[in-house]
Amino acid sequence: MTSTVLTIEGVCKSFGRNEVLKGIDLTLNAGTVTVLMGANGAGKSTLVKAICGIHSVDSGNMQLGDAPYAPATAADALSLGVVAVHQSIDDGVIPDLDVATNLMLDQLTKPGAKTFVRDRMMREQAAEVAKSMGLKMDVRMRVSDLGVADRQMIAIARAMARSPKVLVLDEPTSSLSASEADRLFALIDRLRDQGVAVLYISHRMSDIRRIANRIISMRDGQVSGVFEQDNLDYEGAVTAMLGHKMTEVNIVPKVSYAPVLEIENLSLKKNWPAFNLTANEGEVIAVTGLLGSGKSQMADIIFGLRKPASGTMKIDGRSYMPSSASDAIASGVFMSPKDRGNNAVVGAFNISDNMSLPFLRAFSTFSFISGRRQRRATTEMISQIGVVCQSEDDSIGTLSGGNQQKVMIGRWLLKPSRVLLLDEPFQGVDIGARRDIGRHIRDTAGNRATIVFVAEIDEAIEIADRIIVLNEGNLVGEHTNENINLGALVAQITGEKAA
Numbered sequence: 209m210t211s212t213v214l215t216i217e218g219v220c221k222s223f224g225r226n227e228v229l230k231g232i233d234l235t236l237n238a239g240t241v242t243v244l245m246g247a248n249g250a251g252k253s254t255l256v257k258a259i260c261g262i263h264s265v266d267s268g269n270m271q272l273g274d275a276p277y278a279p280a281t282a283a284d285a286l287s288l289g290v291v292a293v294h295q296s297i298d299d300g301v302i303p304d305l306d307v308a309t310n311l312m313l314d315q316l317t318k319p320g321a322k323t324f325v326r327d328r329m330m331r332e333q334a335a336e337v338a339k340s341m342g343l344k345m346d347v348r349m350r351v352s353d354l355g356v357a358d359r360q361m362i363a364i365a366r367a368m369a370r371s372p373k374v375l376v377l378d379e380p381t382s383s384l385s386a387s388e389a390d391r392l393f394a395l396i397d398r399l400r401d402q403g404v405a406v407l408y409i410s411h412r413m414s415d416i417r418r419i420a421n422r423i424i425s426m427r428d429g430q431v432s433g434v435f436e437q438d439n440l441d442y443e444g445a446v447t448a449m450l451g452h453k454m455t456e457v458n459i460v461p462k463v464s465y466a467p468v469l470e471i472e473n474l475s476l477k478k479n480w481p482a483f484n485l486t487a488n489e490g491e492v493i494a495v496t497g498l499l500g501s502g503k504s505q506m507a508d509i510i511f512g513l514r515k516p517a518s519g520t521m522k523i524d525g526r527s528y529m530p531s532s533a534s535d536a537i538a539s540g541v542f543m544s545p546k547d548r549g550n551n552a553v554v555g556a557f558n559i560s561d562n563m564s565l566p567f568l569r570a571f572s573t574f575s576f577i578s579g580r581r582q583r584r585a586t587t588e589m590i591s592q593i594g595v596v597c598q599s600e601d602d603s604i605g606t607l608s609g610g611n612q613q614k615v616m617i618g619r620w621l622l623k624p625s626r627v628l629l630l631d632e633p634f635q636g637v638d639i640g641a642r643r644d645i646g647r648h649i650r651d652t653a654g655n656r657a658t659i660v661f662v663a664e665i666d667e668a669i670e671i672a673d674r675i676i677v678l679n680e681g682n683l684v685g686e687h688t689n690e691n692i693n694l695g696a697l698v699a700q701i702t703g704e705k706a707a
């Protein structure tokens with residue numbers, strides 16, 4: 209029999225006039241992974257923050273085991289055995305400290321902790337923890353020198369070292385490679401076997417299929433469906449979160465075959481092979497590949513952020529080799545970068561200013577009407593790509609993660625471009641919105657070429673006319689959407705032989 213670890217009854221939470229949680233009822237069970245699904249802005253992170261003591265609730269009750277549970281702070285929640293790993297990369301790690309100190313931080317800061325722990329002893333213990341979690345890194349390294357994926361794994365390892373009763377993971381795989389995600393899933397399996405109640409938030413269907421024992425769908429601040437173990441109805445869960453069946457994307461190519469971007473003998477990095485690629489007008493090309501395949505290098509080179517080892521590029525037949533992002537923008541090449549938090553979002557600005565940031569000069573040609581023109585353009589875009597917000601004047605920080613991402617994509621759709629580069633544009637974007645945005649990107653491709661660097665095959669298939677595969681800088685595969693050999697595509701991505 210499953211025993212209930214956490215019970216939530218009638219929980220409500222508003223921010224000003226925005227009623228975000230409207231009476232949530234749910235339970236989390238021991239030894240069970242409950243996946244929470246919901247559209248961007250449905251209230252998932254707000255609920256998680258209430259569970260973890262970051263937000264207080266306005267009304268409703270929570271119970272942990274048999275006792276009332278109302279954590280006043282995150283530290284409170286932690287001491288009661290409720291831990292969370294949030295979306296933000298550096299949440300849960302201290303970048304300036306080494307891996308060992310990060311892993312042992314809780315032991316070091318516990319009241320009454322012995323202060324005589326020697327560095328060597330601590331490192332040995334930390335190395336044990338790292339090994340048991342499957343982390344393959346030197347524990348003496350500074351966390352700030354590690355990649356995004358390793359930092360997140362450390363945050364998760366730290367959370368696990370606390371032997372939690374409830375573990376909440378808010379989109380933990382969004383910056384992990386497939387093999388790192390596998391290691392995480394193995395860890396979650398282990399915790400589940402130990403009886404931990406896991407709440408797992410994700411927009412990735414492949415993760416959900418791998419890890420869910422139950423699914424709870426949320427829509428507009430309420431629970432809209434609960435799907436139990438025996439016969440998990442994934443489609444039903446998606447329908448419950450969207451409030452309707454998901455529409456199929458019907459890809460009708462509008463490609464004119466007039467080349468816009470021509471890449472010739474381009475080697476992305478020293479000692480990497482050279483390749484050619486032509487992107488045509490109206491064409492949407494997806495570039496897939498594992499972490500380290502060269503996807504981001506390629507985006508950065510086309511956008512002038514780094515130089516290739518060799519090769520040339522042309523735009524509309526004219527030689528093109530930008531030496532900066534402003535060079536690229538002046539040639540009509542726009543890019544929405546990966547990792548919006550560090551690269552793109554200006555926290556102090558409102559939604560409208562964030563969206564129109566690169567074009568503020570264009571909007572201010574006639575300064576006395578600039579505000580109105582800017583506002584009209586951004587309001588229209590907000591509605592076209594479905595940003596869930598109260599007003600375009602709100603600070604960007606009040607938006608949910610997925611909605612911030614939509615603003616970053618909308619930014620580059622405001623003005624016509626020749627080449628639009630979108631580096632992992634769907635991070636944190638819900639399944640329904642991903643389709644809508646994919647359709648919008650296609651519809652507005654017009655006379656430009658669009659190159660999307662994707663994290664998942666599903667996304668590539670959903671939006672692209674053509675999919676190319678990179679593997680260590682080598683263009684190893686090319687597929688048109690109407691003729692995809694999925695087995696070959698996967699084999700090309702992983703570098704293994706097709707079955």
Ligand SMILES: Nc1ncnc2c1ncn2[C@@H]1O[C@H](COP(=O)(O)OP(=O)(O)OP(=O)(O)O)[C@@H](O)[C@H]1O
Nearest residue numbers: 223248249250251252253254606607608609610611
């Ligand atoms: N600190 C805040 N101040 C004001 N509004 C907020 C705040 N935090 C969240 N909201 C609002 O609450 C709503 C729900 O946001 P939340 O982050 O919980 O959504 P979510 O389901 O996690 O979405 P996503 O899938 O995009 O991460 C949004 O409309 C958001 O604008």
